Amino acid sequence: MVKPGNDTESDPLFGEKRRRARTRIPMRYLLPNVITVLAICAGLTGIRLAFENRFELAVSMVLLAAFLDGVDGRIARMMKGSSKFGAQMDSLADIVNFGVAPALVLYAYMLDQARSFGWIAALLYCIACCLRLARFNVMLDVTDKPVWQGNFFTGVPAPAGALLVMLPVYLGFLGMAPTRSIAFAAAAYTVLVAVLMISRLPVYSGKSASLRLRSEWVMPTFLFIVGYVAFLMSYTWETLTLTTIAFFLLLPLSYRAWRRYEAADAAALAAKDAPGTDAVS
Template identity: 65%
Template sequence: MKGPFAPYDPNGRRRSPRLREIPLRLILPNLVTVLAICAGLSGIRLAFEGRFEIAVAMVLVAAFLDALDGRLARMLKASSNFGAQMDSLADIMNFGVAPALVLYAYVLDSAGAVGWTAALVFAIACCLRLARFNVMLDDPDRPAWQNDYFVGVPAPAGALLVLMPVYLGLIGVPVNQTFGFVAAAFTVCVALLLVSQLPVYSGKSSGMRVRRDLVLPLMLAIVGYVALLFSYTWTTLALTAAAYFAMLPFSVRAYARRAERADRDAHVTTEDGSGGAA
């Protein structure tokens, strides 16, 4: 007798082995993704209730859980097509819709239709950015070294950046109509960064290895950052967003240098190949 729910096929019926019971490790990453969606939706509710500090915290929790679920899936060898699709949908909610609505409830509504338009533009830009990212994953012609860079600002970073007006308001910057129009223009700028061709360093090449002499300083730096985050939350987040903006030109310059080196190496290889054929 069939139950009321469809059986869980993580990779579809054609690819998944038929299992009478699903190991918990295959479900755990998806549960983390669901918790991330819950955090993002809760942030929206809290924002419209006027509890903006907790609302921003919920968006940041959603970002943390989003970073955790993929790594957890790879660690547990529980990656699946179902999880990948669910993660993409969660990203749209947590990094597009939730930050836009939190920002709108806090300051953009003071700019009227302009503020709502800016919120819509950011949410749609996040959707477009995520769709482009998923398509680029299947590109076999993309050079391996380009995997060290995102094309455009990634969605989690976009969520962190677009909430800058909230950080400033909670620090003490007056939130009025003028600030609302400035925040709307800023929101559109962040949206353009999401869908741009700007190469943004991802940290994947060196993020997994640290020189032995830098381990202890790195640990101290992380402890110091976390301490500042808990003690001076909004100032620290505002400075973090500003530092990310400041990093972008260096990322573009590093990408240009690597592209030039790759073109030079490809040109030398072509010349060597043609010389050998002759």
């Protein structure tokens, strides 16, 4: 006699179980998630290398994790392999790669000399990164906003925050000795980056679908990208330091662009509500 619940044809769920067992997941769904897992592995390896005092490799692994984390979503969209599971994996990877890994690498390199202040700064940065990512996920569901607002992030995005917060490490590789006084300054700087991440400061995203280059700027843009990558490979820490400074300099420009869009919207609304502007039928 067959016992109830056995995986046989007498089981009313037998057909459903066989269908699930035979379900095949397309590779286009698997590949982006594999890249996300590799990004998490790179970020965690960076933490291990930092506590082994192999800091240049540690920072390189964190930057590799950030690169892989940025690539997986684009590959998923390109291959039409986006999924809810992948979106959740990507969010968890962001917390590790852009929050935990940079904070612990910076702490092991310098912030530990500031004792509790350094640890508190690292904690605040990690928490700010989590809050930033949670707000970003929630704002994805907001649909009743002007189209132009899609060109801006609210607050410094997590990948940029990871790049910015490791500026003291770049400077250390360039010869700045990580003394205790510099460690306290680095702790204050870390808190500043955390505040920028959870702030309402508009930051240009560069993801506008309508972004177009004039034909005469195509070749110079190619040359700039090739030159930047070449400098990044040859003068890594100098290039990352200059990139961080350039990002800070672009923040006021992003704010000014946001204000111009807001002023244009206000002017359009005022013109629409003005008397005598109704169309005559």
